[in-house]
Amino acid sequence: MHRCVGWIALMAGLLAAGTAQAEGKLGVLDAWIRAAPPGATMLAGYATLKNTGDAPLSVLTVQSDAFRMTSLHETVVDKDVSKMREMHRLVIAPGETVQLAPGGKHLMLMHPRGAIAPGQKVEVTFLLGDGRRVVTNFDVVAPDADEAGGAPAHDHHHP
Numbered sequence: 001m002h003r004c005v006g007w008i009a010l011m012a013g014l015l016a017a018g019t020a021q022a023e024g025k026l027g028v029l030d031a032w033i034r035a036a037p038p039g040a041t042m043l044a045g046y047a048t049l050k051n052t053g054d055a056p057l058s059v060l061t062v063q064s065d066a067f068r069m070t071s072l073h074e075t076v077v078d079k080d081v082s083k084m085r086e087m088h089r090l091v092i093a094p095g096e097t098v099q100l101a102p103g104g105k106h107l108m109l110m111h112p113r114g115a116i117a118p119g120q121k122v123e124v125t126f127l128l129g130d131g132r133r134v135v136t137n138f139d140v141v142a143p144d145a146d147e148a149g150g151a152p153a154h155d156h157h158h159p
């Protein structure tokens, strides 16, 4: 009897351990950086982030050797005024997709170390809450190309 209970407890322990291994997996799609005029100090990056794993994942921030300062921003409208603020943790549920897009959440890329020209690829690393890093290449795209479909007139823009 007691041995039997112990066996069940052991099995339960193994099952719990199995569950603990569940983890979120970050997929980054359609990653691009909006090209800016030479000398621009603020650029923005956009992408579709998808959690393809079976547990929530959190993105803490981004890093790139191509810029001196990088962060995750979101745009909020407060009394008709569009403002940006830093996001310190972007949580993505299993199976969920989060769009980083003009006028919304974006990568804030400041003070490029060199020219960022259309056609170039820029490596960006996403830092996850559990310490993992996801390295992605972002395509630098000229604004004309991405706005062919007609972006909102009061699109979020950087000074």
Ligand SMILES: [Cu+2]
Pocket: 073, 074, 084, 106, 107, 108
């Ligand atoms: Cu911003």
